[in-house]
Amino acid sequence: MDTPFISFRQVVKRFAALTVVDHLDLDIARGEFIALLGPSGSGKTTLLMMLAGFEQPTGGTIHVDGVRVDGLPPHKRNMGVVFQNYALFPHMSVRDNVAFPLKMRGTPKAEIAKRVARVLDMVKLAAMAERKPAQLSGGQQQRVALARALVFEPQVVLMDEPLGALDKKLREQMQLDIRDLHRRLGLTIVFVTHDQDEALTMSDRIAVFNHGRIEQIGRPREIYELPRTPFVAEFIGETNLLACTVQEQAGEAVRLTTESGLSLSAHTGAGRIDGQEVQVSIRPEAIRINDHAAATANRLTARIMDAVYFGDHMRLVATVGAQRLIVKGDRTSEAAEVGSEVALSFAASDVWVVGSCNQPSSNA
DSSP states (O other): OOSOSEEEEEEEEEETTEEEEEEEEEEEOTTOEEEEEOOTTSSHHHHHHHHHTSSOOSEEEEEETTEEOTTSOGGGSOEEEEETTOOOOTTSOHHHHHHHHHHHTTOOHHHHHHHHHHHHHHTTOGGGTTOOGGGSOHHHHHHHHHHHHHTTOOSEEEEESTTTTSOHHHHHHHHHHHHHHHHHHTOOEEEEESOHHHHHHHOSEEEEEETTEEEEEEOHHHHHHSOSSHHHHHHSSOOEEEEEEEEEEETTEEEEEETTSOEEEEEOSTTOOOSSEEEEEEOGGGOEESOTTOOOSEEEEEEEEEEEEOSSEEEEEEEETTEEEEEEEETTOGGGSTTOEEEEEEOGGGSEEEEETTSOOTTO
């Protein structure tokens, strides 16, 4: 990123003695869709509110397009904001709700009519322009909120858990619609969510928040497949997180022994071995069941203790001695029978070192 469009430098936010955002640095490119992902209380929404101007930082600076904005009021920042609760005016029609930001800016009536018509057509609500919010479904109300955020052509659109109140089907459709609008309009979108799937499917990059700091930032595939910390490995998707002792290392190849006595071949995580006690992540879908032809470094004999049918896969709990492993198997897998003995196999590259044992996991 040569010149960031949005830049946070050493931003701090404290509420009395509680530090919610802790000396955070973050750069966002023009036209980027970035997801701020983390559990409740991790600081992601507070950072968004500081960018919008609804909260003021305790320390640090925020720049947008080279202009320092942390001292400006919200209405001078040219940002559209979409909230989870829609925040629509119940007594106004869809048309008037969308027109409201333009009226507040003193836009001429003819220009308002043109822009409102264009944005309602964009979100597929032109036929419902005269309806009141109460006459719309949740997904339609969210489209109105999105149209209102876009109608004055902001330089940035901020979204705070905008899909959290929708049911699964509507949420997935809105994810596709927002991603499509981003691509067609070249919008810069900062999207707050605690939903890992939402962040993975929608964003160009994900910033994973934990205790007011960014644990890792990168493209979705990098965050999922190459987690740098135990917290990221556990928070993004499901994983088997194992404590191990390093037995030997040759370059990026390493031999490990788990606490339960299993011997594993692993990948060091780009050479990052901090001491002899480490934690490794093995994704459940990386573990093959009864694949005797696969040339993999790790082969274990296990017993299935539990099996749950999820439609597109089976979620299995397997034990290898005292070690418990979660496995995602094919839905037709013969290994789904509880009590059966199976062969598990996985590559050394699927055993990813994510940190030393003095780095606590999110469940610690």
